[in-house]
Amino acid sequence: MNKKIAVIGAGNVGASCAQYLAEANLGDIVMIDIIEGFPQGKALDLTQAGPVRGYNCMVTGSNNYKDIKGADLVIMTAGMPRKPGMSREDLLAMNADIVGAAAKNIKKYAPKSFVIVVSNPLDIMTYHMMKVTGFSTNRICGQAGILDSTRFRAFVAMELGVAMTEVHAMVMGGHGDTMVPLPRYTTVGGIPIKELISAKRIKEISERTRLGGGEIVKLLKKGSAYYAPAAASVDMARAILCDEKRVFPCSAYLTGQYGIKDIYIGVPIVLGGNGVEKVLELKLNASESKALKASAVNYRGVLKEIGY
């Protein structure tokens, strides 16, 4: 029997997730949205692309959370996107209500599911999802680090004129202005980028990565990025559904690793059939560790704003 995947929110990120999930034949997909007809229309359109794109999974849409019943995996994308001039934190109050309502339904209808959160502000919404569902922390993680790293990878590849897939990068910390790109752990075909790119350019590329989402918001003028966020989410979905044990930076719950606890933040993890199977602890230097802790302190403050 096919796995069942629920995508909450059939907007830009949600519909792109459904498309990539279908094209990867990862399971049957149900999209949930509050706008009547919207997820149904997207689902029908995606179904009709199946014969051409070569997939056979079922794609359906619904305005009723009961249709996520028994889902193995949920990707939470519902929520407001940013507009120019907004930070991810500006979405806090609106999206906390949306994520809270979805979490109650996930708990009710898909009590055994794994949940990947994409709604922003990401690390805060992931924590909120964990608290409201009451699911164990290995079953809830947030998509951010892969997106931030893939932006870093793309910029490094563009800089050097090499294949994107040859570049591996690590970006830790919160999914926002306090994120921590780690050039020390970034390589091209196994070669540290420090040996290939000047320190000045690495700094500029790190900064562009940090502000990468905002650069797209400014260009689009309404809404925020969705192809890369959806691609990153589907990579995570596949790692869980196919028990791949991939090593990714994701927003994961910390219990003292890196000297941080009771918070979701971007760290390297092993992602497999049991969800977050392990948090990997890198030997950060003093300034990297300081930046990661500052990111955590910032999010602890934001969590208080929604009562945690």
Ligand code: APR
């Ligand atoms: N339940 C289900 N769907 C909802 C709910 C809800 N309670 N509230 C809003 N939605 C739906 C909207 O109707 C809309 O179709 O969520 C969808 C969001 O889609 P977009 O506006 O296109 O936003 P998108 O670009 O997909 O971003 C969604 O992901 O990356 C983050 O910051 C981004 O928080 C934002 C989220």
